[in-house]
Amino acid sequence: xxxxxxxxxxxxxxxxxxKGVSLALRRSLTQAHTPLWEAxxxxxxxxxxxxxxxxLYDPHDGEAFVQIRYRPHQAAADMVYLAPELPDSPHSANxxxxxxxxxxxxxxGRGIQRVFASLPDSGEVDVFQQGGFAAYSGEDVYRLTxxxxxxxxxxxxxxxxxxxxxWPAIQKLCVSITPQQVRQVEGGITVATRVEQNCRRYVLxxxxxxxxxxxxxxxxxxxxxxxxxxxxxxxxxxADSLVRWAVEAVDDRSGRPTYCNxxxxxxxxxxxxxxxxxxxxxxxxxxxxxTMAWIRVSAPEMVPGLQSGAEAxxxxxxxxxxxxxxxxxxxxxxxxxx
Numbered sequence: 001x002x003x004x005x006x007x008x009x010x011x012x013x014x015x016x017x018x019k020g021v022s023l024a025l026r027r028s029l030t031q032a033h034t035p036l037w038e039a040x041x042x043x044x045x046x047x048x049x050x051x052x053x054x055x056l057y058d059p060h061d062g063e064a065f066v067q068i069r070y071r072p073h074q075a076a077a078d079m080v081y082l083a084p085e086l087p088d089s090p091h092s093a094n095x096x097x098x099x100x101x102x103x104x105x106x107x108x109g110r111g112i113q114r115v116f117a118s119l120p121d122s123g124e125v126d127v128f129q130q131g132g133f134a135a136y137s138g139e140d141v142y143r144l145t146x147x148x149x150x151x152x153x154x155x156x157x158x159x160x161x162x163x164x165x166x167w168p169a170i171q172k173l174c175v176s177i178t179p180q181q182v183r184q185v186e187g188g189i190t191v192a193t194r195v196e197q198n199c200r201r202y203v204l205x206x207x208x209x210x211x212x213x214x215x216x217x218x219x220x221x222x223x224x225x226x227x228x229x230x231x232x233x234x235x236x237x238x239a240d241s242l243v244r245w246a247v248e249a250v251d252d253r254s255g256r257p258t259y260c261n262x263x264x265x266x267x268x269x270x271x272x273x274x275x276x277x278x279x280x281x282x283x284x285x286x287x288x289x290x291t292m293a294w295i296r297v298s299a300p301e302m303v304p305g306l307q308s309g310a311e312a313x314x315x316x317x318x319x320x321x322x323x324x325x326x327x328x329x330x331x332x333x334x335x336x337x338x
Contacts, residue, residue: 002102005039005053005065012055012063013039013083020083023118024069025141025282027080029259030221035067035081051080054103056095064095066103068115076187077107079117086123093127100131100289108291114187117287125285133287136185137263142273143281144258147247154245159216162201169212170203176232179265185288200249204238214238216246225250227260229269236268243272 041050
């Protein structure tokens with residue numbers, strides 16, 4: 001009744017995909033894609049691509065499915081889609097709980113130590129809390145449809161494209177912005193180091209030419225653009241200029257909107273966005289559930305000394321990032337080879 005997506009689930013996912021809720025706002029707002037396509041892509045590539053999908057069919061709880069996405073180079077994953085929506089059926093909350101448990105168990109069996117979710121401030125938070133998720137931060141998503149003033153050229157000679165050798169300075173900048181508790185929850189810092197399609201990354205160097213005072217990421221999309229802006233607490237006076245520069249850099253004549261997410265501890269950026277014409281589009285609660293990766297030992301080792309055959313591995317926190325892991329074939333059970 002609950003298991004990984006198979007071709008026989010195609011019609012069920014197709015019927016439900018327009019009744020669900022996307023938890024991956026950046027992807028859903030900027031790129032055209034469907035849950036069914038992502039399910040098939042994960043199925044055909046053995047979950048190396050796409051979004052691994054788990055489908056529930058129960059006479060009492062009805063039909064439902066959940067999709068997750070593994071984070072590259074991290075022992076972490078994100079909940080990205082759930083269907084149907086909670087108000088759609090009186091049994092949806094129970095179906096969601098079963099899906100969350102099943103997906104998290106599968107993730108643990110693949111070496112995943114943390115599962116994240118970005119949720120609207122509504123009933124979804126309650127269901128996730130009952131499913132073992134805990135809130136650790138929040139963020140606002142801003143939207144710009146029309147600039148407050150026509151884009152104007154902003155001269156920022158110290159702003160340049162990001163280079164591979166900037167990584168230590170990026171770490172230092174993120175540590176200065178992100179509270180230690182959030183870094184611990186997220187296993188370090190969460191700035192993506194891989195080159196995403198069409199993504200443009202820029203850094204603003206300090207006067208010493210070594211440290212960074214800001215980062216600007218621009219994600220052009222089919223449906224909209226996404227802006228990510230990090231500013232050092234001591235350089236908040238630069239936020240207005242950086243936002244104006246980013247708006248001018250996008251300068252989309254097609255009328256596609258621009259979104260920007262700001263976490264609750266990233267002060268100094270909200271006022272700059274509002275001065276440029278951005279308005280709050282959504283408020284999100286960031287949640288995490290720590291899974292357990294079980295150590296599998298042979299029976300002869302377990303019986304004589306009654307050794308602990310299942311030891312929970314705590315999350316590994318690395319400020320320099322985590323080693324890349326290779327998902328293994330698994331079922332809805334938590335097991336990890338040593």
